[in-house]
Amino acid sequence: MPGKERAAGDRAGDSPITARALVRSYPNAAGPPLQVLRGLDLEVRSGEAVAIVGASGSGKSTFLHLLGALDRPTSGTVLISGSDVSGLSDEEAAALRTRSIGFVFQFHHLLGDFTALENAMIPAMINSSDRRTARKRASTLLEAVGLGGRFDHKPNQLSGGEQQRVAVARALVNEPPVVLADEPTGDLDTATSREVQDLLFRMRERSGAALVVATHNRELADRADRVLRLREGVLEDVRG
Ligand SMILES: Nc1ncnc2c1ncn2[C@@H]1O[C@H](COP(=O)(O)OP(=O)(O)OP(=O)(O)O)[C@@H](O)[C@H]1O
Numbered sequence: 001m002p003g004k005e006r007a008a009g010d011r012a013g014d015s016p017i018t019a020r021a022l023v024r025s026y027p028n029a030a031g032p033p034l035q036v037l038r039g040l041d042l043e044v045r046s047g048e049a050v051a052i053v054g055a056s057g058s059g060k061s062t063f064l065h066l067l068g069a070l071d072r073p074t075s076g077t078v079l080i081s082g083s084d085v086s087g088l089s090d091e092e093a094a095a096l097r098t099r100s101i102g103f104v105f106q107f108h109h110l111l112g113d114f115t116a117l118e119n120a121m122i123p124a125m126i127n128s129s130d131r132r133t134a135r136k137r138a139s140t141l142l143e144a145v146g147l148g149g150r151f152d153h154k155p156n157q158l159s160g161g162e163q164q165r166v167a168v169a170r171a172l173v174n175e176p177p178v179v180l181a182d183e184p185t186g187d188l189d190t191a192t193s194r195e196v197q198d199l200l201f202r203m204r205e206r207s208g209a210a211l212v213v214a215t216h217n218r219e220l221a222d223r224a225d226r227v228l229r230l231r232e233g234v235l236e237d238v239r240g
């Protein structure tokens, strides 16, 4: 899936990620519903990297979960590769995630019973039954983030930063057209944080993925094509 072809195929309204008038409120026992997102719009083109910054609690994870079809909006629209996420059943949303979305969670969610290599292979195994290809791609990605010597370690035998790097490899293994990363460098030292950033941006260049990354990391935000701040439920331009 060469990035160039995909970029050339893009037209307005045909972007891999579109959010329109997005609202997400949470019920609140102590008072009126908590309106976290209040009519937010975003369009991300193929090959484009967008950083979302904003105070803790401003709604960055909430927003990424909506883009990743992990949660449904109170109102408004999310289109991923042309599919309207709110109209999908749970099974259809799961299929869309496997096919089109790589998600790096803020708290990595690896499967405890599987090794690092197996965790990184899982999305590729679901997408195709070709175990050898899945294994090869997952190994290459794990090596790229410095985990060549940790293939057979289970998550509880890995440090927090190592688990996060496995989670990044897992998100990229299918070369999805949409990559969503929630604070991917959160608990990493500077050198490892750079390796993870390099991997995300290399993937964006190679496969033409649309990348949205929520982060407090200034260096990571500076590498994005656009930086937006989530404040009072909407996105403001910081740079772009
Ligand atoms: N399931 C939920 N039910 C009720 N309120 C929630 C729920 N999930 C999140 N919130 C509230 O929504 C707000 C936004 O949370 P969110 O996790 O999206 O923030 P964030 O910008 O990702 O913060 P951080 O930078 O700390 O990761 C917070 O005030 C949080 O308390």
Ligand SMILES: [Mg+2]
Residues within 6 Å of the ligand: 060, 061, 062, 106, 182
């Ligand atoms: Mg968050």
